[in-house]
Amino acid sequence: MSEAYAAARVHVRAPGKLNVFFEVGDVQPDGYHDVASAYQAVSLYEDVWAEPSDDFTIAVSGSVDVSGVPADDRNLAVRAARLVAQRIGHTGGVHLDIVKHVPVAGGMGGGSADAAAALVACDALWGADLGSAELHRLAARLGADVPFALMGGTAIGVGRGDQLSPALAKGRVDWVLVPSGDGLSTPEVYAHLDRLRSSHDVPAGADAPEVDPRVLQALRGGDATALAEHIRNDLQAAALSLKPDLREALEVGEASGALAGIVSGSGPTLAFLAADAESALELQVTLSAAGYEALHVHGPVPGARVVG
Incomplete structure (x- = not known):
């Protein structure tokens, strides 16, 4: 690689994701869980600018509360x-x-x-030209969701969630998101799921998690109504147990025209599936009038990409 920079400043945009389907296996001896997920990247983005520096430094801002985001090597x-x-x-x-x-x-x-945006930005800034396969290899070292943030679109993830394969998805899916002011710790949600399972409050996990083929069929057909019948998140019971107030918001959304409501990943963001863009806008207005912050997004969208 040349010591000369390939660019003076690089802007990369990467999407957030929803787990349209998320099955969690039982806890393994190493404390982790095998999962099977149908991921969809949605039009709510993170923006990262990278520029040359003598050291590794970071500044974090945004339209959401970033007070808990570390601004160092963590x-x-x-x-x-x-x-x-x-x-x-x-x-x-x-x-x-x-x-x-x-x-x-x-x-x-x-x-x-x-993290996905930083990989792409540094690759471009330094003229590394590592290629998609190598960036995905690096992404997998950073966490299960980072490879999907690189890929975007709709994908199936198995193993720890980082063994990805693209999934065919037709058309556009509209969602209304209801964020929560207080976050949830992913490890805490998994640990609480294990406790609920050990006390038999929820069913045990599958030995070999897999995505319901009916979810894949609905995505292939662009059928939001069929998708609503089969979306699922095994972490939802744990998230609702840790934050019981989410139940009321779920009920309000489902009673206000949503085809279905689900906790996104480990929560506490709620995602409501709408029949189409017009229905999503109506649902957004209704939820806002009920006192909830509501965001209309759609998917699938591309993964981390250089902007401009």
Whole structure:
């Protein structure tokens, strides 16, 4: 790689995600869970700007509460930048400006989107040209959701969720999101699911999780009504147990015209599936009038991409 920079400043945008279907297996001896997920990237984005620096530094702002986001080496985006530098032998650093719009600790993979954006931005900034396969390999070292934030679209994830294969999806799917002011810790939600299962309050996990083929069929056919019948999230029971107030919001959304409502990932963001864009706008207005913050998004959208 040349020591000359390929660009003076690089802007990358990466999407948040929804788990349209999420089956969680029983806890493994190493404390992790095998999962099967149908991911969909949606039009709520993280923006990352990368520019040359002598060190690895970061600034975080956004339209969501970022007070809990680390602005040091604990940040996944900084770890991503260091991985690229290590991989190509780059001796300098990078400054990352992150502008967040995906709810923090909201079950939509915002931190993973930041990391994916940082991988793409540093690859472009330093003229590394690592290629998609190598970026995905690096992404998998950072966390299960980072490879999907790179890929975008609609995909099936198995194993720890990072073994991805694209899924055919026809047309546009409209969602209305209701974020929560307080985030949920993903490890805490998984641990609570294990407790609920051990006390038999919820069914045990599958030995070999898999995505319901009816979900894939609905996505292929662009059939929101059919999709609503089969969306599922095994983490939902744990999230609702930890934040009981989410139940009321779910009930309000489902009674206000949503085809279905679901906790997004480990929560606490709620995602309501709408029949079409017009129905989503009506649902957004109704939920806003009821006192909830409501965002209209759609999917699928592309993964992390250089802007401009």
